[in-house]
Every structure is written in C-alpha cells, then in structure tokens.
C-alpha cells in the first residue's frame with residue numbers, strides 16, 4: 001500500500017519520563033487518572049447487572065472507565081458466559097471450558113438495555129471456539145430482541161473473529177447491527193505473545209467480509225499500544241484497517257491488570273495519541289478515538305451521535321423483526 005503518512009507526523013519515541021514498573025502494575029503516569037466509582041447511577045447499574053445475572057466487560061476486564069461509563073448508565077454487555085476459550089496475555093477474563101450457552105441471556109440483556117433506557121448499546125462475547133457456530137447466534141438473537149422491545153436503540157456488536165469463518169459472521173450480519181466491531185488489538189509481530197490463538201489475517205478478514213456482507217454497516221476496530229510495538233508498526237496496522245474500509249478506530253494505552261498479565265512496555269504520551277488521531281483521519285477513518293484511557297467501547301454513544309451529525313450514521317430501517 002502507498003505510504004500516505006507525512007513522516008513529520010510521527011513523534012520521536014520518548015525514552016525518558018515515565019517507565020512502567022512490572023512489579024507495581026498499578027503505578028501509572030499522572031495523565032492516567034482513574035475515578036473511583038461512587039455515583040448513584042453506578043450503584044443502579046451494578047444492581048441491575050447482579051439482578052439480571054449478567055456479565056460486563058467493564059467488570060471482567062477491570063476497565064479503568066467504569067466509574068465514568070456506569071455513571072452515565074452505559075455498559076458493555078458480555079455474553080456467552082464469563083469463561084473464554086482463548087487465553088490472551090492482556091485480558092483478565094477467565095480462561096477454560098465454558099458452561100453451556102444460556103439461550104435466555106439475549107432476552108435478559110435486551111431487558112436490561114430497555115431498563116437502562118439506552119440509545120446505543122455495545123454487546124460482546126467471550127470466544128466460544130468449542131462450538132461450531134462460535135456463539136454467533138447469540139449476537140443475532142440479542143440484536144433481534146433489542147429491536148423488538150427497545151426500538152430506536154442503535155446496536156454495536158464487538159464480535160470474536162470466529163476463526164475467519166464466514167458462515168458465522170453471516171449469522172451476525174444478517175441481523176443487521178448498526179456497528180460491527182472487531183478489535184485487531186495489536187501489531188502482527190506481537191500476535192503470538194499477546195493473543196496466541198488469534199491470527200492477524202482472521203481479524204482483517206472479519207472486518208473486510210463484514211463490509212462485503214453488508215455494505216451499509218459501519219465497521220470498527222481497536223488497537224492497544226504499550227505492548228512492545230513501535231509507533232510505525234501501529235501506523236501500518238492503521239493502514240491495513242483503512243484498506244479493509246474500516247470506518248471507526250479506537251487506540252488506547254494497554255494497562256496491566258495484574259502481575260500475571262503481560263507487562264506494559266511503555267506508556268505513550270498524550271501527544272502521541274493525538275498524532276495517531278491525526279494520522280487516522282488522514283487515512284480516511286470517519287472517526288478516530290485515541291487517548292490513554294480509550295477502550296473499544298469508550299464514548300461509543302457519543303461517537304454515534306457525532307457520526308450522525310456528520311451524516312455517516314443512521315439507524316437501521318429494519319422492517320420485519322423475528323426475535324426467535
């Protein structure tokens with residue numbers, strides 16, 4: 001691919017300043033400030049999740065934005081149980097053999113979306129590689145249920161790569177989510193270390209095929225930085241994603257959840273996140289969310305609002321809803 005990037009846009013990699021300390025993963029630079037969860041809204045979301053026996057990425061991944069997001073009554077629902085068949089080095093979700101799928105879960109998620117009065121929802125799942133369908137029907141079911149009982153809410157699904165399986169992807173795309181998200185997470189050189197059961201090709205194929213199966217969907221992907229990649233490698237991944245027609249990009253700082261997870265190799269400076277955003281917009285992404293605390297679902301509702309204002313987004317006009 002042609003290199004479209006102005007080399008002056010790439011800041012020098014800083015080596016001084018804030019060095020990560022693997023022995024003290026909670027020690028973070030001053031620009032990474034995490035609010036303590038205390039608001040009434042936070043407590044309400046917490047109670048709802050417990051009452052409905054639902055899992056969220058916000059909790060499972062120890063997301064640093066939980067006070068802010070739950071304080072705004074938004075959350076990312078995690079379906080398919082709380083146990084993942086893959087064992088990524090950055091992720092705090094339990095690995096192992098999951099329980100059988102709970103097919104009533106999509107309805108409980110939909111009811112919670114309605115109870116929270118959400119205008120936009122993000123739904124993801126653990127990997128269910130033990131199943132031929134990869135758990136894809138859960139996504140189709142939850143989309144249909146939400147449309148049936150809480151119409152007007154836009155739906156973003158953050159899906160696994162289904163090992164590049166097109167039939168499973170089609171199951172999701174046929175339900176017509178407004179946004180199809182799959183995070184590439186890191187640069188190809190680090191896949192073996194960071195997410196050993198994933199393949200870069202599967203990530204790219206998932207995003208490219210999603211657009212082919214449904215040209216009206218907005219596609220989205222995310223990258224974590226600080227795992228040992230170079231700035232230039234990140235830019236190359238951005239170019240690859242742009243080449244797949246991806247519309248929305250998120251870039252955030254990796255934070256080590258505990259000592260047993262991969263160590264942070266470096267903390268990027270806020271200026272570097274600004275540089276990623278500038279480069280992303282030059283590459284043609286419709287929206288780039290880039291910052292130390294940016295996560296895949298961070299400010300997702302505001303993104304949709306801004307994209308609507310720019311005429312890049314509109315709610316699906318789905319006439320027939322079969323919520324079976």
Ligand code: SF4
Pocket residue numbers: 057058059063064065066067069070074075076295296297298299
């Ligand atoms: S950024 Fe996403 S995962 Fe983190 S608290 Fe917000 S909604 Fe949850």
